[in-house]
Amino acid sequence: MIGRALINVPATAKRGDVIEIKTLVSHIMESGYRIGVTGQPIPRDIIDDFVCTYNGEEVFRARLYPAIAANPFISFFTVATESGTLAFSWTDQQGATRVQTASITVEQ
Amino acid sequence: MADRPSRRGILKAAGTLAGAGALLRLSAKPADATPDMMQDAVRAAIGEAPVKKGKIKLDLPPLVENGNSVPCTVTVDSPMTAADYVKAIHIFNEKNPQPNVISVKLGPRAGRATLSTRIRLADTQTVTAIAEMSDGTCWSDDIYVIVTLAACVEEPKP
Numbered sequence: 170m171i172g173r174a175l176i177n178v179p180a181t182a183k184r185g186d187v188i189e190i191k192t193l194v195s196h197i198m199e200s201g202y203r204i205g206v207t208g209q210p211i212p213r214d215i216i217d218d219f220v221c222t223y224n225g226e227e228v229f230r231a232r233l234y235p236a237i238a239a240n241p242f243i244s245f246f247t248v249a250t251e252s253g254t255l256a257f258s259w260t261d262q263q264g265a266t267r268v269q270t271a272s273i274t275v276e277q
Numbered sequence: 278m279a280d281r282p283s284r285r286g287i288l289k290a291a292g293t294l295a296g297a298g299a300l301l302r303l304s305a306k307p308a309d310a311t312p313d314m315m316q317d318a319v320r321a322a323i324g325e326a327p328v329k330k331g332k333i334k335l336d337l338p339p340l341v342e343n344g345n346s347v348p349c350t351v352t353v354d355s356p357m358t359a360a361d362y363v364k365a366i367h368i369f370n371e372k373n374p375q376p377n378v379i380s381v382k383l384g385p386r387a388g389r390a391t392l393s394t395r396i397r398l399a400d401t402q403t404v405t406a407i408a409e410m411s412d413g414t415c416w417s418d419d420i421y422v423i424v425t426l427a428a429c430v431e432e433p434k435p
Contacts, residue, residue, distance in 0.1 A: 187388035200397070200428075202374045228386045236370060236378040238346040238395040238428075245381075248388035 171196050171216060171259050171267040178271040182249035190221065190229075191244040194259050194267070200235035216241060218260040224253040249275045310376040312403075315369050318376040319407065322367050323415050328407060332416040335368075335406040339420070344398040344428040353390035353408040353416070363390040365409040372402040373428075397428035 172195025182188050194216070201213025213235065221229040228247045241259075252275045258268045319328070336350040353363045362385045368378035378396050390408070398404070405419040 200374070202399075223386070226386070228384070230382040232380040234377040234379060235375055236373050236397045238397050242393070242395050244391075244393040245383070246387055246389040246391055248386055250386075 174269045176271050181274045186249045193242045198239045216259050216261045220258050222256045312371050315376040326415045328415045328417045333408040333418045335418040337420050341424045343426050344424040346395045349396045350393045351406045355390050359385045362411045367407045369405045372400040398424045399427045
């Protein structure tokens with residue numbers, strides 16, 4: 170299950186500024202390589218896809234593997250082009266998706 | 278006297294049991310990736326393009342106390358214009374059970390080709406980052422990381 174997400178996007182920026190975006194989402198990221206108390210491997214349960222769109226246009230996409238630590242933290246940059254919405258979506262291997270948005274105001 | 282198990286017999290039996298236990302433990306451990314598997318994963322990700330050193334900087338602590346969460350930053354030297362930008366960044370490892378760590382797609386809209394995340398490391402090993410540029414060239418950087426407490430080995434809480 171994908172838990173709560175924390176997103177850090179500057180509230181305002183000047184047009185053309187390069188802004189840093191930090192995301193953290195609550196998820197166990199079970200690698201599938203650990204052995205449980207019964208001696209059986211614990212089934213894999215990971216988020217494998219992360220996408221960030223800026224006013225509908227994809228600006229960043231990541232494919233995650235079990236080697237990403239629990240509660241995946243991803244930070245990246247984008248250019249502030251216009252005021253609007255940044256949408257972040259995490260998809261786990263079962264296809265469940267969590268979408269969270271943040272808005273940004275871009276001054277001229 | 279003959280009915281009593283001898284000290285030697287008991288020790289031998291105990292030794293055999295302990296040995297069997299150790300074998301079980303070993304066989305229960307997942308197979309680790311090898312440098313060859315990493316090379317295969319690299320080729321699967323970027324194709325046959327030659328990989329040169331430079332332009333990319335992989336930042337990882339050289340000595341890691343806890344392999345479950347290792348901060349990791351990749352920075353690629355690129356102007357990030359429509360004509361010359363970083364298409365993708367990949368991170369690979371040598372000795373986790375699986376050689377891939379993360380693959381990222383970006384474009385000129387990124388402004389700066391920098392990526393930070395937290396990764397798992399199952400062993401002391403070399404971690405490699407590869408950047409794919411818009412002109413098709415590939416650049417790499419690697420770093421040797423010593424891990425004192427490995428990821429994936431701790432027992433889950435019952």
